[in-house]
Amino acid sequence: MFMMFAMTSDSVGEIIKEVKVSFSVTNAQASLMHSLPMLGIALSGLFLGFLADKLGRKPTIILGLALFGAACYSFMIANDFILIVSLMSLSGVAVGVFKTGALALIGDISTSTKQHTATMNGAEAFFGVGAIIGPLIVAYLIHQGVAWQWLYVIAGGVCTFLIIGALLVKYPTYKRNDDSNGEKVSFWRSLGLVKNPYALGFSVGAFLYVAAESAIYVWMPSYLVCDATSLRATYDCYSSGVTQTLAIYSVTAFFILRAAGRFVGIWMMTHFNWALVLMLFSGAIVVCFTLGLWGGKHVALYLFPLSGIFMSVIYPTFNSKGISCFPKHQHGSVAGVILFFTAAGAATGPFIMGLVSDANGGDAKYGFMVATVFALILFFGLLYNYIKNPTQSRLTQLEASEYGNNP
Template identity: 85%
Template sequence: MQQSNSQFIRWLTYLMFMMFAMTSDSVGEIIKEVKVAFEVTNAQASLMHSLPMLGIALSGLLLGFLADRLGRKTTIVIGLSVFGLACYSFFMANNFVFIVSLMTLSGIAVGIFKTGALALIGDISGSTKQHTATMNGAEAFFGVGAIIGPLIVAYLIHKGVPWQYLYIIAGGICTLLIVVAVWVKYPTYQPSAHNNGEKVTVRQSLALVKNPYALGFSVGAFLYVAAESAIYVWMPSYLVCDATSLKATYDCYSDGAARTLAIYSVTAFFILRAAGRFVGIWMMAHFNWALVLLLFSGAILVCFVGGLVGGKQVALYLFPLTGIFMSVIYPTFNSKGISCFPRHQHGSVAGVILFFTAAGAAAGPFIMGVVSDAMGGDAKYGFIVATGFASLLFAGLLFNYLRNPTQQRLQQIEASDYGTA
């Protein structure tokens, strides 16, 4: 009989995060093509990002309990199957409504398999510190996917191939992951054994929203993702020289290196974010996580303000640079939030945090698009909104560092679930 292999499962989880990122973080590049092809406004185009994020949000909140009720493996296979079906259906996508509908369906699927994967990380971790390190590893591979996806889209467009083939490629990877997920033996998990024999329900999952630990980290995730999505969704529109032109131009940058950076600014951001997450695995094992998040959120705020005050010529460097400072914030929010609860609730609380995460990713870019349209279409005004989100994030992390409200709770979970306090 096969023995459960934590290291193998860890890599499988990493690859799931990478596949998801290939599609979700390519949306900024795809939006530029769709706006021209279907003659849609900024607000309409932002639905390509906002509706899938809404799908993830509702799926995480209403279906996150499946990982605790059905088990991690079954939940992951169901989510991957729906995601693969949505990806292959892009082969027939030839109008704006159909494209947005498929993206929304893929978001619902992500909410299912991602909550299963997040719960699984707790099953294969030996301590809350290892949990945080593994979460940073998963998000590091998410960062790798975020680099690969936009590059594939750029290459396809350059070769005259429809960008929809990105989803066909993702569907192929998804099929492989389903086969592996069915084959591998997962750690033993008995859903009812940890809940007095009662089945986990959506009502129990929704009740977690009132918990101060779940709510605190969820609000932090909302603010962070709302600020982060401004970079990969609207930075390409902000950095173009003529916002009213149907074709992106970069003639306002004086030298070739600057123009190249403007063209590949999203890729540069994702490279820095991915590199920072690999470093974050080490950082979170050696430094005070609350202090690291405080300093990094402050650096993000400085970059946003500097990019707005200095204009495109300064934003060209400061906006992609935020990738380094954004790298460890979300995976640490996710890990510490989940680690505040016993393992048999990890799927449900992961769904709650995922709901707020996706809500931030949906609401942030949409609000920025609406504000930009109201101010004549200039993406600069959307970034003013994003700077507001970054300011609130910094204020919250300052409070977290000064008051340290989770210290006692994490110590209790360390002793009860991991036996390492």
Template identity: 75%
Template sequence: MFMMFAMTSDSVGEIIKEVKIAFDVTNAQASLMHSLPMLGIALSGLFLGFLADRLGRKRTIILGLGLFALACYMFMLGKTFWFIVSLMTLSGVAVGVFKTGALALIGDISTSNKEHTSAMNGAEAFFGVGAIIGPLIVVYLIHQGISWQWLYVVAGAMCTVLIVMASMVNYPDHRQVSEQANTQPAEKASMIDSLKLMKNGYAMSFSIGAFLYVAAESAIYVWMPSYLVCGATSASDAFACYQDESTQFLAMYAVSAFFILRAIGRFVGMWVMARFNWALILMLFSFAIMMCFIGGLWGGPQVAVFLFPLTGIFMSVIYPTFNSKGISCFPRKMHGTVAGLILFWTAAGAAAGPFIMGLVSDANGGDAKYGFIVATVFTMILFFGLLYNYIANPTEKRLAQIEKEEYGA
């Protein structure tokens, strides 16, 4: 599921180039193909995240996958720009539904908080794989003279297979487990529960952390190409500032290098998070990210071409761990609702971060460097937050309590 979602969401850059030509739309209009699906995911996570706790993981996942498959197949009917944007928004809502169900399910099948974090990194690793192969499929289709819309047909077919698989699997009963652990009946979840979580310090701390991380991460794959062209005004001299061909090649495929390193890092993260202190790892890795951003700004594009893609390794474990530890601060009967809240702030960061960077860059003559100053501030706040988390360890007692109640450890 994670890989299929990434195949479509992280291909939007390649798709936008084709849509702008086909429908003669402006950059602002084309950007809606990224921001509106993110808005759909955000609102779905906040207002529909409770479905995983109320209807159960299985029904919620099948509901979300069914809605996503419907949207995918309808892409072949897309003849207008606004129809396509509407389908992308609908797919975003669907993602919010099935992803909260999937995130909650990871908690149900885990036997400890450490295993939960390791499994979360594994799931996100497949997201990283989808982020690599999705754009490649789009490029291949275009070069073969085939419409990019067939990517969604492929995703729809995968979705149909996943629906069949999901319907055949026996899922653990999260309500029964929670009732046994707490010796009291589980209350039915509702939309109000999602809004109440806005007042919870544990939920909001990890949610804000996810916002800051995703805002910095999206700076790499959205604005790094603009920064690495060294201010060139034409495609012919876009990489003329790099002295050797190997560096020019890296500059051309810097985003792909970032996604590859992020995917590799997440598979490694499964092993790392099962064996080391998660708070220490996040603090050290966030420091490395911050230094890569500072170094890329200080040294200019010639240095950033190496440091910015390198952040993929250090970014790899941060978001899955935020998700895991944030969810693990609550009983399993609330995992869907909590996952929805974190997903809301995740999508908000993906939408707001690049938008703020764009505004700041435009206000300074369109230079992407100024946008990356904003992104660097995001990484600094993230680091100091994780430094405090490592020193004070405010979640230690909470996680230990949930570990004992939910996992019997």
């Protein structure tokens, strides 16, 4: 599921190039293909995240997949810009539904909070794989003269197999658990989690991380070009063919390193203090961004993609630890809250960076300065988390009550 979602969401940059030519839309209009699906995910996570706790994991996942599959197959008749954006927005809503169900399911199949974090890193690793193969599929389709819409048809086929699998696989037994006051699982109860310090803390962390990360795949190509006004001279400032190739495929290099780091994270999070790892890795991101700006594009060519290694484990761990701070019967709701802030960061971060860059002559360097500020705030937050360890007692308590372990 995570890979299928990434195949479509992280291909939007390649698709936008085609849509702008086919439908003669402006940059602002084309940007809706990214921002509206993110808005759909955000609102779906916040307003529909409780479904995983109310209906159960399996029905919620199947419902989300069915909605996503219907949107994907509808791309076969999508020959109008408004319809294309509408279907992308619908797919975003669907992602919010099945992803919150999947995130809650991870808690059901985990036997400890450590295993929960390792499993979450594994799931997000497959997201990283999808982020690599999705743009490659689009590029191949276009090169073969095939419409890019077939990417969504392919994703719809994967979705169909996932629905069949979800129907056949035996899920862990889930029993809805209303609270001690008799309050039933509902949207309003889910929305109240926003005020919880654990949910809010990890959600703000997710917002800051995604806002900084999005600078790489949205603005790094613009920062690395030599001459934005000439396609022929775009990478002429790099002295060798190797560096030119790295500049061209810098985003792919970033995604590969991020995916590899998440697979390593499965092992890392079971052997090391998660708070220490996140604090050190967030500091390394700040170093990569700062030196990349200070040394110019010839240094950033190596350091910006390298940041993918250090970004790899941060978001899955935020998700895992944030969800693990709550009983299992609330996992869907809190996953939806974190997902809301995640999508909000993905939508607003690049937009703010674009505004700052435009205000300074259109140089993407200034947008990366904003991203560095996001990363720096994240580092200080994780430094505080490592020193004070505010979640230790909460996680220890739920380790015993929800997973039957007594650390």
